[in-house]
Amino acid sequence: MNEKEILKLVGARVKTLRKQQGYSQESLGEKGGFHFSYIGQVERGEKNISLLNLSKIATALNVNVAQLFTYVHEDSELTAEDVDLKDIVMMLRNAKPEQVRMAKNVIREIVNPKG
Structure with a gap:
């Protein structure tokens, strides 16, 4: 797995958790102390996010950091x-x-x- 794939998978996981909890990018950003455009960049895999920022996002989503890495490959379908x-x-x-x-x-x- 290359760097871009990891960033996209983590970003997709952040987006999934955000949507499941009913947050907009703006509301998640406010809760975590980020601008909404930064959240968008993370979700699209455009930012190589630091562990400290991942921790802040996880806290804002009420999950632990490890849960941001429990992603499902986008090409796999869930039953x-x-x-x-x-x-x-x-x-x-x-x-x-x-x-x-x-x-x-x-x-x-x-x-x-x-x-």
Whole structure:
């Protein structure tokens, strides 16, 4: 993977997370302390973003930095099940710990019902 591909993949991941959370480039920029045009450049893979700025963007998106690197190649297609799982994970990332535990228990009951 070359440098441009990495920048584009990370940028696409930032864009995906931003849209999933309902932020515009401007609102994400304000939250992270950046101009909206900088966010656009990052999302298009035009900026070789520093780790410190990645950390600020991750914080503004309420995710950890590692989640900015959990991208899916643009040419791969997600199944409907993958999309559902991805949506569930995003909901749980924004939930309180007790809500996550409750969701885990509900899922456990659905997947492995007791006889």
